[in-house]
Amino acid sequence: MSRNEERIADVSGDALSEVFEVQMGPQHPATHGVLKLNLVLDGETVLSCKPDVGYLHRGIEKLSENLTYSQSMPLTDRLDYMSAIANNTGYCLAVETLLGIEAPLRAKYLRTMICEMSRIASHLLWIATHALDIGAMTVFLYAFRERELILEMFEELCGARLTPSYPRIGGVRQDVTREFMDRLEKFIAEFPSRLEEYETLIDTNRIWLKRTKGIGIIPAEQAIGLGLTGASLRGSGVDYDIRKHRPYDAYPYVDFEVPIGISGDVYDRYRCRMEEFRQSVRIIRQCMEQLPPGPIIADDAPDLVMELKPPRKVMAGSTGPSPLKTALIRLVEDRQAYMEGDVYVSTEVPKGELGFYFVSDGRGMPYRMHIRSPSYIHIGALGVICEGELVADIIANIGSLDVVLGECDR
Amino acid sequence: MVIEILLTILLIVVVFSVIMLHVAYATYFERKVIGHMQVRMGPMRVGPHGLLQPIADGIKLFFKEDVFPETADKPTFYAAPIICLVAALTSIAVIPFWEGMAISDINIGLLFILAMSSLAGWGVVLAGWASNSKYAFLGGLRASAQIISYEIAMGLSIVGVMMMAGSLNMSEIVKAQAQSPFGIYAIPQVLGFFVFLVAMLAETNRTPFDMPECESELVAGYCTEYAGFRFALFFLGEYVGMIVMASVGTICFLGGWTGPFEVPFFPIIWFMLKVYFLIFFFYWVRATLPRYRYDQIMALGWKVLIPLALGNVILTGIMKTFVWH
Amino acid sequence: MIIQYKKKRGWLGTVFLVEILKGMGLTLRRMLSRSVTRQYPEERPEIRIGFRGQHALARDPVTGGSRCVACMRCAVVCPSRCIHIEYKKDEQTGVREVQSYAIEALRCIYCGYCEEVCPVNAVILTEVYEYAAYKRDAFYFDEEQLLKNWDRFIEESRYDPTKYVNPFWRPRGIDERTLAGPRRRSVPDDWKMENQWVGTGMTKSRKTGARCDVGGH
Numbered sequence: 018m019s020r021n022e023e024r025i026a027d028v029s030g031d032a033l034s035e036v037f038e039v040q041m042g043p044q045h046p047a048t049h050g051v052l053k054l055n056l057v058l059d060g061e062t063v064l065s066c067k068p069d070v071g072y073l074h075r076g077i078e079k080l081s082e083n084l085t086y087s088q089s090m091p092l093t094d095r096l097d098y099m100s101a102i103a104n105n106t107g108y109c110l111a112v113e114t115l116l117g118i119e120a121p122l123r124a125k126y127l128r129t130m131i132c133e134m135s136r137i138a139s140h141l142l143w144i145a146t147h148a149l150d151i152g153a154m155t156v157f158l159y160a161f162r163e164r165e166l167i168l169e170m171f172e173e174l175c176g177a178r179l180t181p182s183y184p185r186i187g188g189v190r191q192d193v194t195r196e197f198m199d200r201l202e203k204f205i206a207e208f209p210s211r212l213e214e215y216e217t218l219i220d221t222n223r224i225w226l227k228r229t230k231g232i233g234i235i236p237a238e239q240a241i242g243l244g245l246t247g248a249s250l251r252g253s254g255v256d257y258d259i260r261k262h263r264p265y266d267a268y269p270y271v272d273f274e275v276p277i278g279i280s281g282d283v284y285d286r287y288r289c290r291m292e293e294f295r296q297s298v299r300i301i302r303q304c305m306e307q308l309p310p311g312p313i314i315a316d317d318a319p320d321l322v323m324e325l326k327p328p329r330k331v332m333a334g335s336t337g338p339s340p341l342k343t344a345l346i347r348l349v350e351d352r353q354a355y356m357e358g359d360v361y362v363s364t365e366v367p368k369g370e371l372g373f374y375f376v377s378d379g380r381g382m383p384y385r386m387h388i389r390s391p392s393y394i395h396i397g398a399l400g401v402i403c404e405g406e407l408v409a410d411i412i413a414n415i416g417s418l419d420v421v422l423g424e425c426d427r
Numbered sequence: 428m429v430i431e432i433l434l435t436i437l438l439i440v441v442v443f444s445v446i447m448l449h450v451a452y453a454t455y456f457e458r459k460v461i462g463h464m465q466v467r468m469g470p471m472r473v474g475p476h477g478l479l480q481p482i483a484d485g486i487k488l489f490f491k492e493d494v495f496p497e498t499a500d501k502p503t504f505y506a507a508p509i510i511c512l513v514a515a516l517t518s519i520a521v522i523p524f525w526e527g528m529a530i531s532d533i534n535i536g537l538l539f540i541l542a543m544s545s546l547a548g549w550g551v552v553l554a555g556w557a558s559n560s561k562y563a564f565l566g567g568l569r570a571s572a573q574i575i576s577y578e579i580a581m582g583l584s585i586v587g588v589m590m591m592a593g594s595l596n597m598s599e600i601v602k603a604q605a606q607s608p609f610g611i612y613a614i615p616q617v618l619g620f621f622v623f624l625v626a627m628l629a630e631t632n633r634t635p636f637d638m639p640e641c642e643s644e645l646v647a648g649y650c651t652e653y654a655g656f657r658f659a660l661f662f663l664g665e666y667v668g669m670i671v672m673a674s675v676g677t678i679c680f681l682g683g684w685t686g687p688f689e690v691p692f693f694p695i696i697w698f699m700l701k702v703y704f705l706i707f708f709f710y711w712v713r714a715t716l717p718r719y720r721y722d723q724i725m726a727l728g729w730k731v732l733i734p735l736a737l738g739n740v741i742l743t744g745i746m747k748t749f750v751w752h
Numbered sequence: 753m754i755i756q757y758k759k760k761r762g763w764l765g766t767v768f769l770v771e772i773l774k775g776m777g778l779t780l781r782r783m784l785s786r787s788v789t790r791q792y793p794e795e796r797p798e799i800r801i802g803f804r805g806q807h808a809l810a811r812d813p814v815t816g817g818s819r820c821v822a823c824m825r826c827a828v829v830c831p832s833r834c835i836h837i838e839y840k841k842d843e844q845t846g847v848r849e850v851q852s853y854a855i856e857a858l859r860c861i862y863c864g865y866c867e868e869v870c871p872v873n874a875v876i877l878t879e880v881y882e883y884a885a886y887k888r889d890a891f892y893f894d895e896e897q898l899l900k901n902w903d904r905f906i907e908e909s910r911y912d913p914t915k916y917v918n919p920f921w922r923p924r925g926i927d928e929r930t931l932a933g934p935r936r937r938s939v940p941d942d943w944k945m946e947n948q949w950v951g952t953g954m955t956k957s958r959k960t961g962a963r964c965d966v967g968g969h
């Protein structure tokens with residue numbers, strides 16, 4: 018019997034104990050937006066924890082059915098707004114696969130570089146809120162100090178800080194400037210020392226260790242079963258990173274390592290993400306060194322104003338050849354070829370595996386778009402790992418799974 | 428006789444206003460210190476460098492709507508913040524600010540302060556219970572457990588001081604301290620001082636022991652349902668409690684009003700500086716440390732601090748019997 | 753790569769609270785260092801060119817009106833459909849005349865697509881970011897208001913209206929020949945494709961050729 022089960026058995030055997038229901042959220046300072054948890058407590062012990070999502074539902078999947086492929090792209094900014102560019106890139110890669118376009122090499126490098134910057138920005142917000150939830154509020158502001166630098170660079174590159182919409186189907190919008198690269202170089206030279214500051218405050222701190230070690234343990238098998246991805250999965254010791262195992266953009270050309278945890282507790286997930294900061298810096302540095310000359314957008318990239326065509330046939334549930342094959346039948350009549358078929362492309366965003374699934378009927382809009390958002394799946398795991406732990410551990414678990422409700426509810 | 432009573436009342440009024448001014452500026456000081464530790468500036472808008480911020484806050488809280496939850500237990504709900512503040516303020520009465528300058532220099536001063544700080548805990552428990560809110564209830568429960576266990580650690584940590592000084596009267600403690608070889612008890616009583624510092628943080632519900640009101644779990648803990656001036660009373664109570672605890676620390680371990688040299692006309696200066704330092708310590712810890720979990724606080728209190736304090740008592744006894752005599 | 757834990761703290765470290773004191777040392781050091789915050793209304797952030805802020809219609813120095821030719825590209829591409837244009841078509845010449853041009857700023861998601869597709873550099877998201885108002889009506893920008901927004905932008909910024917180029921009108925690093933005529937404006941040198949920033953080192957794992965087989969999939 019695990020420690021958590023023991024705790025539950027302990028309290029449920031007590032005839033005098035009375036259970037206590039608490040609705041934690043959606044207006045709660047530590048539930049990262051509008052997450053609501055229906056808790057059944059016995060004193061401080063959590064008997065059951067049922068996440069209740071949907072408070073931030075904006076219907077992005079449905080909206081995109083009435084928008085052209087390029088019009089839906091700014092909507093993906095609003096999924097995981099901590100790392101909007103990573104979502105944009107994932108979306109563009111999926112549409113590129115559907116339309117059979119390939120971005121030029123320079124664009125790939127730029128995307129990789131910017132995605133890693135947004136990974137740093139997202140992880141900074143994660144460490145900030147995770148530490149704040151556990152009570153170390155200074156880390157929060159130190160992390161925001163660095164995040165500000167990244168956001169300012171985004172602003173310089175594409176005119177917006179939070180919702181950049183930087184990549185385009187078939188490339189990227191803007192080339193980098195000299196000033197931008199200088200700032201980036203300065204940033205990545207300085208950033209590792211800033212990381213050490215956070216670690217000085219929390220890494221070996223006895224309170225931090227007590228709050229995170231042995232809390233929210235997810236064994237590797239259970240993690241796979243729950244469908245966890247990203248650092249939450251790697252913390253449990255599963256070596257799975259799409260950047261490494263199904264590389265896209267410029268990831269095959271750069272050297273980096275995937276940090277893997279050992280015990281799968283909150284502390285290991287924390288260590289994994291801290292290590293990912295360093296690997297991201299490494300990737301950015303290599304991208305800067307290798308950045309090749311050339312165009313930044315493919316010649317056959319579609320125009321932003323995509324024309325619509327009458328639908329040919331509805332492909333959902335079709336029994337044709339394999340889905341990927343149908344996706345790659347290219348219509349040759351015109352340049353703006355809209356594929357018929359379905360396609361699933363996944364990328365490694367800071368939160369985990371973000372997948373876009375399109376069913377296309379060839380009219381220029383997706384017949385159906387489905388987003389496999391890591392946060393939604395991670396929140397599902399929350400209920401499982403919180404059972405039998407204490408109220409304070411829920412907070413540590415939410416932080417360590419790194420969920421963002423904009424992506425979960427879509 | 429009448430003149431004596433009038434003088435005492437005057438003294439109470441003076442001390443009360445000075446303490447309230449200190450409380451107001453303790454909030455300002457806290458925001459500034461923590462702000463600068465977090466590479467930001469703290470309040471900057473109201474007055475030059477935000478100097479009038481505490482006054483603006485006070486006015487704002489005073490004029491805010493007094494929200495009363497429908498299902499709350501009305502008399503208890505109203506009484507709880509008053510108990511908190513009164514208990515904290517009453518403790519001030521026995522603190523000697525300098526030689527002979529205390530509103531009431533009673534012989535059981537230390538015991539009185541311990542009793543009063545327990546009473547403040549009672550106010551917190553009542554607030555949590557009377558609000559009829561689940562978060563407040565959990566906060567109240569945590570508060571009761573925490574305050575009871577840390578009360579013991581704190582009491583035991585001061586026992587060493589009592590033994591060395593041979594008195595519970597605070598002025599006597601300071602005088603005995605001044606004659607001791609180091610001038611302050613923090614050096615011979617280093618263990619006791621450490622336990623006292625930790626218990627002091629826990630007693631006043633400050634980070635890393637701010638379980639009863641930790642905002643990331645329980646929203647605002649026991650004062651979740653309070654608004655406006657009733658919330659301000661809790662706030663005042665907490666800050667007066669901090670000043671009391673810092674004063675007790677100063678008197679018992681840091682030598683009270685004595686200093687390396689005499690300051691003419693302003694004998695309170697050393698006392699104030701020491702209290703300020705301890706209050707700064709509160710803020711400093713808050714800016715640096717994460718928060719313990721509830722059961723870990725209990726474990727720390729019962730398994731580490733109380734044995735340490737007991738050991739300190741035994742050690743002091745042995746030293747007192749065989750070495751210093 | 754298996755993650756590395758920091759060295760376990762020894763009993764000396766436990767007794768003397770070494771790691772806590774280190775943390776407190778850091779916060780004390782930071783207290784004495786300069787703060788990084790900006791005192792906003794007095795100290796203003798530096799807004800970089802291409803920031804997507806308040807909407808405007810560029811005022812044509814020749815006609816004094818907007819340059820819009822009612823091609824409807826912006827209205828069509830807008831993901832939130834917040835641009836409303838009415839025009840009249842001259843039957844003989846086929847020339848369109850703009851009757852009204854309006855942007856609902858409260859619907860806008862500031863993606864910048866409109867300025868990107870505009871063939872004549874008419875619509876623009878300016879660098880003005882302070883335009884709060886008390887009424888929702890104030891955010892329904894009609895043509896006149898949009899032109900006024902442009903005037904305000906020019907007044908507040910350092911740009912010469914005849915030479916101003918927005919990086920969405922003429923994207924950096926794009927071959928000029930692929931752009932519509934009016935968008936080929938003279939730009940700073942490092943915006944040109946020939947002068948693009950190129951990495952210095954060509955390290956080992958890079959294969960030859962611009963195209964490679966490991967793309968999207």
